[in-house]
Amino acid sequence: MTTTIPRDQWYVAAYGSEIGQKLFSRTICGEPILFWRTRAGEVTAMSDRCVHRRFPLSQAPSRLVDDQVICGYHGFTYGSDGNCVFVPGQHRVPRTARLRSYPLAEQDSLIWVFIGDPAKADTSRIPRAPYLASPDYTTVRGMEPLKARYSLLVDNLLDLSHETYLHGGYIGTPEVAATPITTEVDEDAGIVYVSRHMDDAECPPFYAKSTGLRGRIARWQDIEYPPPCLYKLHSRIAAPGSVPRPDGSDPDAFHVEVVYAITPETEHTTHDFWAVARDFALGDDEVSEFLAENNRTVVLQDVVALDVLEKVIASEAEGYQELSINIDTGGLAARRMLQRMVAP
């Protein structure tokens, strides 16, 4: 099978808060990976398959004892570096008894793993989302499993006109579908930008209830997407006519940083990580609960639609046709970048 998943790339594997001193397994880009946090606080990432007979090290009765994982089938035991330290029935441990380990970075509250050739794992290439771990923001987050190929989620997020139809009553208003977008592609930096500035728009419940704004608003959506994984929507909500100050500060607006990490689980399933960071109502639990609940609902609306679409596309004959229009400019640019990453 030809893959559609770029390799030699960093992907978000988990939130840091998901990994504790117990075995945790997640498949990333088709590779089953075992994670745990050592007693020293470091997160490990190694293959979730015993070298002996491929038993999953995350599967009971496999267990973690003192920073070592013991295979539940025959007792092969590995340290946090993936090296085998014990095998049954003999004293000598074969030199090749070693689990593949993955380059890993914990940054901005996210656990990143590098899928591909470890020699190419340059942590400086990991895109940043500092607000997710900043005290100046309050963040809610979640992850929903998607039974659809990751490219359907890329399409979805690069074209927000669907908010009006799929997410009406939550984040969609007529202006989103009606307002033209501007798209910019930075081929050198490898980033797609899509902007939609609505200067006189209805305020959807998502922002009305969280900001307290009533009546018409200025609503700016600035998407920044460095393929393949991290998608950032810089959302600015303010009174109509309000603009940032010349020095770049913007004290009269509300800012919401909506972040998605689009991580392929397999060719046809995706981990849909989502986070909403705000610079207002900090620490206000009522606002946090509302935004978490509301955004989760929106994500699940996408999940239902994309799961359907995956089945539709999987059952299409080869070479089925799509018809693209202006709103698709950003999505098509992202597709081209992703294709080049897969087959340079």
Next chain:
Amino acid sequence: MTTTIPRDQWYVAAYGSEIGQKLFSRTICGEPILFWRTRAGEVTAMSDRCVHRRFPLSQAPSRLVDDQVICGYHGFTYGSDGNCVFVPGQHRVPRTARLRSYPLAEQDSLIWVFIGDPAKADTSRIPRAPYLASPDYTTVRGMEPLKARYSLLVDNLLDLSHETYLHGGYIGTPEVAATPITTEVDEDAGIVYVSRHMDDAECPPFYAKSTGLRGRIARWQDIEYPPPCLYKLHSRIAAPGSVPRPDGSDPDAFHVEVVYAITPETEHTTHDFWAVARDFALGDDEVSEFLAENNRTVVLQDVVALDVLEKVIASEAEGYQELSINIDTGGLAARRMLQRMVAP
């Protein structure tokens, strides 16, 4: 994959009563088709896939508003002719934004669609079953989904000797399996006829309870099958010795027209439409309920058997063998006609 489904043919897609002023989707011969009845009462039939990103137009939140269907993903909007009248984010609607529409006819209470090249859609080729919509008959009907290829249902219906075994206690009696059939094939008209005239037979519950006849009966089964879709069983029940009059009238007999529409949903699933029209006990609800319940039970006995058979055949090695006998003459003739329709 090689198809076994004839194209350039009319197929029953639904009962007219199934289609109202709301979105209705059914897959016919592998093609997902969207139906609705306009406010003027016309039934439409078009592709159930938005031209933009293939979202199903029957899938919520897609919706029908004033004879237009609005895609629930990005709002593409289509009229009852399949032409797109609105797209988001721009004024111009691309000229190619048009859903494939299907030739359609509503006749004898059935909705027929033409699968294949629309230029070949000659409505005069649609076989008739006028009793299904005649005031001289009372009809009960239903549709059961079959997880089996349509040809297994053709085999089943062309050889009624199985009534004795699979439907004993309902419509089967020993005479059905014991009485030889006569088969006639009209190659020009493209019709298979299979007849079994039992002149002194047990009366099965299906006819005993509906006609009130007791004791032995004459029971004639005359099958008329113009492949691929419409199967008609003309069933005549009377006192032994009773025959139609020379002028063709037959006032002393009970007539039941059993109609099946055999519509492939996919290569391995089938819509099993069934209807039972009678020229006696007109409007008698008790008889209607009995016949509906009884025939549905019989159809479900077939469904169970054919679903099993589909799994059996799907797991057979290529080139498995069958052994055919006299009772299979009609079914084999039908198979040959269907094969010629698939690959002329």
Next chain:
Amino acid sequence: MTTTIPRDQWYVAAYGSEIGQKLFSRTICGEPILFWRTRAGEVTAMSDRCVHRRFPLSQAPSRLVDDQVICGYHGFTYGSDGNCVFVPGQHRVPRTARLRSYPLAEQDSLIWVFIGDPAKADTSRIPRAPYLASPDYTTVRGMEPLKARYSLLVDNLLDLSHETYLHGGYIGTPEVAATPITTEVDEDAGIVYVSRHMDDAECPPFYAKSTGLRGRIARWQDIEYPPPCLYKLHSRIAAPGSVPRPDGSDPDAFHVEVVYAITPETEHTTHDFWAVARDFALGDDEVSEFLAENNRTVVLQDVVALDVLEKVIASEAEGYQELSINIDTGGLAARRMLQRMVAP
């Protein structure tokens, strides 16, 4: 697909006690086989597919009447030799209307069928396990369906070091994994022997509760496996230092004969027959219930692990690697023998 299942071999299809005067179907090596016991007490084995249209003869409303099976679809009727004696709608029964029948032997409480060329079915090649039907032993038994290829069960049973990890608290103790094995392969007889003699070992609950022994024990495990089907573990439990007498008798020890029949159902599923025969506490129901319950639990622990492993291996890329060590010597020898049986 290339098969991994040896043909021209005897396989255990059932326990004799499973087959009575009613239809019983089981798929052996991919072949659906119909069994029943005639009124004379003989067990029959024939294809579970009607020659006419492949309907399963074990599927209701097919039924057994007076040593004849009547197909539930069209009434084809077969005798216990597989020959057809009745077809509907005609008097002549086609000469080729005959079900494939399988060589069969009932021995040691087991029903053996020969899969492959019947001319090669030499009953003297069937391996023996006489204790399963001997009055000198009391036996408990069962069968668990495995959603894993049979070779995973062969691996499992040939390497008992897994008892320590997967079956700790039941039959595993530290000594099993720690004690080296000796392996012997009799290529002429086609038998793999694996022995592990623990002369000073902890007594696991399985043996403590059944024998009444307390404290340390001598525990001998002698495996005898003539591929493909019958696996025998001769287990000897005694006080430390106790050995059999020079004449071969061994009155001071407890003997448990653990027998598995490893019968492929399909390429990826297996019938896991297990029996535990003991030469002590004969007829003691409490001991029987304990051993049955305990061994079934152990088998189900294997089932869970091997079902997981099947999914793991089925999703691996071709050419995945394993790392074998000393404990695997017997399993690797068995694999080689099985491969030669498949492709001599």
